[in-house]
Amino acid sequence: MCGLAGIVGHSQSQNLKARTTAMLELIRRRGPDSDGVYLNAEQGVCLGHRRLAIIDLTSAGHQPMLSDSQRYGILLNGEIYNFLDLKRALPSHIHWRGGSDTEVLLHAIQEWGVQTALEKAVGMFALAFVDFQEKKLVLARDRVGEKPLFWSAEQGEILFASQLNCLTSAAGLKKQKISVQALDYYMRFGFMPRQQSILESIF
Numbered sequence: 001m002c003g004l005a006g007i008v009g010h011s012q013s014q015n016l017k018a019r020t021t022a023m024l025e026l027i028r029r030r031g032p033d034s035d036g037v038y039l040n041a042e043q044g045v046c047l048g049h050r051r052l053a054i055i056d057l058t059s060a061g062h063q064p065m066l067s068d069s070q071r072y073g074i075l076l077n078g079e080i081y082n083f084l085d086l087k088r089a090l091p092s093h094i095h096w097r098g099g100s101d102t103e104v105l106l107h108a109i110q111e112w113g114v115q116t117a118l119e120k121a122v123g124m125f126a127l128a129f130v131d132f133q134e135k136k137l138v139l140a141r142d143r144v145g146e147k148p149l150f151w152s153a154e155q156g157e158i159l160f161a162s163q164l165n166c167l168t169s170a171a172g173l174k175k176q177k178i179s180v181q182a183l184d185y186y187m188r189f190g191f192m193p194r195q196q197s198i199l200e201s202i203f
Contacts, residue, residue, distance in 0.1 A: 001052045003030035004063075004075040004149075005166050006128055008137050009044040009157035016046035023166035024048045030077075030162060038064040038073060045130060045137075049075050055083075060098020065106055068095070071133045072110060076102040077162055078125030078147045086120060114138050128160060152202045167202055176201060 005023035007016050017039045024035055031050025038047045049063035066073050080086070083101035086108050094107055101123075108117035109129060118140055126147035129138040139160055141149050151160040152167055159167050167173045182196040195203040 001030045002077040003027035003050040003162035004077050004126065004128055005048045005161040006075065007044075007046050007157055007159050008130070011042055011044045013044045013157060016041070016044065020046040020048040022169075023161050024050055026166050026169065027161070027163055034059075034062060036062055036064055038066065040132060043132060043135065045073075045132070047073055047075055047128065047130065054079065056098045056100035056103075058098055061100035061102060063102060065100075065102050067106060067110060071131065072106060073130040073132065074102060074106045074109070075128040076105060076125060077127070077149075078123060078142065080105055080121050080123040080125060082120075082122040086117075089120075114140070126162065150197060150202055154201065164197065164199070164202065168199070173202065 005020055005027065007013065007020055017037055020037055027050050031052045033053040034051045036049050047064040051063060053061060055061065064073050064075055080101040083104040087104045090107055090111055097103060105117065105121060108120065114129060124142050124146040126141045126149035137158060139149060139151055141147055148162050149160060150164050150167055151158060152173055154173060161167055168176055176199040179196060179198060179200045182192045182198055185192050197203055
């Protein structure tokens with residue numbers, strides 16, 4: 001199953017690691033095998049992950065996963081079904097640390113860019129990808145949206161997690177209004193379309 005959480009703000013953001021760890025605690029059941037937190041205090045970025053080990057059971061599949069250069073970081077929840085095909089299509093000079101689909105996707109994004117890599121990827125997934133050099137964050141889900149990913153931009157920070165309660169409780173977004181429009185969609189159609197969630201400021 002796995003679960004991810006993180007905060008991207010600025011170097012003065014308070015308690016990034018403690019808040020991210022608190023979010024991970026709420027999704028412990030999603031990833032009982034291990035957990036990890038990576039803090040880049042200089043850039044105000046904290047990435048967290050709870051792991052359910054499926055493909056690579058070793059520590060080489062541990063997340064958050066950073067590139068060899070430390071420029072890129074990735075969190076992945078889900079599974080890339082065609083990761084072996086992607087691996088064969090990547091340059092032969094790549095040094096592989098393990099056999100996880102996360103590592104393959106990380107290298108694919110480095111080689112081809114986010115859009116092309118995700119167009120080639122087949123699976124069920126939610127991910128967060130950070131380019132620390134360019135100071136960019138990408139949040140993405142699979143085409144069907146099978147894996148959950150909630151995000152909010154509040155007070156100069158972007159917060160994201162696999163569960164809504166991570167943002168409303170552990171991350172501190174406690175006073176949130178119900179989205180009347182989203183509720184209307186849900187009552188009429190049984191789902192909320194596009195980026196809406198049941199709360200106004202969480203997407």
